[in-house]
Amino acid sequence: MTTLDTDAAPALGGPMLAQERRLVTAIPGPRSQELLARKAAAVAAGVGHTAPIAAVAAGGGVVVDADGNSLIDLGSGIAVTSVGNAHPKVVEAVQRQAAQFTHTCFMVSPYEGYVAVAEALNRLTPGGFAKKSALFNSGAEAVENAVKIARKATGRQAVVAFDHAYHGRTNLTMALTAKSMPYKSGFGPFAAEVYRAPMSYPYRDGLAGPEAAAKAISVIEKQVGAENLAAVIIEPIQGEGGFIVPAEGFLPAISAWCTANGVVLIADEVQSGFARTGAMFASEHFGLVPDLVTTAKGIAGGLPLAAVTGRAEIMDAAHAGGLGGTYGGNPIACAAALASIEVFETEDLSDRAREIEALMTARLETMQAADPRIGDIRGRGAMIAIELVDPATQAPAGALAGAVARRCIADGVIVLTCGTYGNVLRFLPPLTIDDALLSEGLDVVAAALAAEVAA
């Protein structure tokens, strides 16, 4: 039973919501506080939250709370609502599909939506070779299955992931994830045969791409051995690890080594995929053609869907019945994905992501010129971050990043942090945000940074 009084809620979300930052109460307002008290009593403490609000509607570039506050959305629910929250085409597709059938289980009675999503993914992911796909529910599940497929295809067991990597919260994906707190601490033992290699991190390692790749390959050869290695998994632009963009030449060198050694290269594009970085997939920026690609998040406009897509001969290595799950490729999620993919393509959202990049980086560079605490600006498209540091030592300024993000939220802008050291402010606006709102959001970030000097 829901009892929260949401008279303040607009009847509909989506792009028709007033595109404005509007604070009518302090954040959290009384209704949000009421829900957060219920959350504290009813929801496990391990499930945290960033913005202390009760969301009641969202769309375009805003999230509206139960108190009538309208916050600028620079997070997209962690890179999910790239087509915009409650996009009318997604809403219509979901409603139509829900009225037809909500579930049959694709493994019991197949349906067209699933096949059409697989066809679209096979067409859109990098590589001109024959591809196949399998659908799942979450990014972590896609990663788990990509590893299963690579192991079956190669007959080998070891998997290499990188420093700062984030691949999810299930047992195998915790093992692949680098950062202990909060993702892994206390949750072991972790899956076996997972090894870690150094990532190219230009701001901190100062290495050119080929040098960084040689270092990683040496670790892999010495500590794992190519003959034992099923897969190398990498985020072409790291997400939770700090929006780290590898140096030019790093990814192609890793990819060439994998090919030469019969190792499956998995690009985890769960966060960076679907127009987010100004290309349909971030791999494209680096000329990377992975053997397998994992996707989720932006794929379905907010509905839970994930996929593994890749070379047909690798994808077909798993025996019938070896892949799947009750809900994987749910028909409503597939309908939402097909509508979202149509929006990505017809509205050229990759182009919009590049416009957002130009607006954000120009503004952030101006801020950086006057504020040496902004050590690095990086990312692509609408996946941009600033790394905050102690100007004297370049030591990560995690407390500052947390304080700035909290201040932004209190001032009506949802901003997320990330990074191994928690010192990165990341900006992931919906690709439907308008320029005025995005600029206003960055004004608030600038003011929050300035205020934290004074604080």
Ligand SMILES: Cc1ncc(COP(=O)(O)O)c(C=O)c1O
């Ligand atoms: C690169 C990457 N892989 C995997 C995941 C896990 O996805 P999910 O939370 O849908 O399980 C995430 C989530 O943030 C991610 O960013």
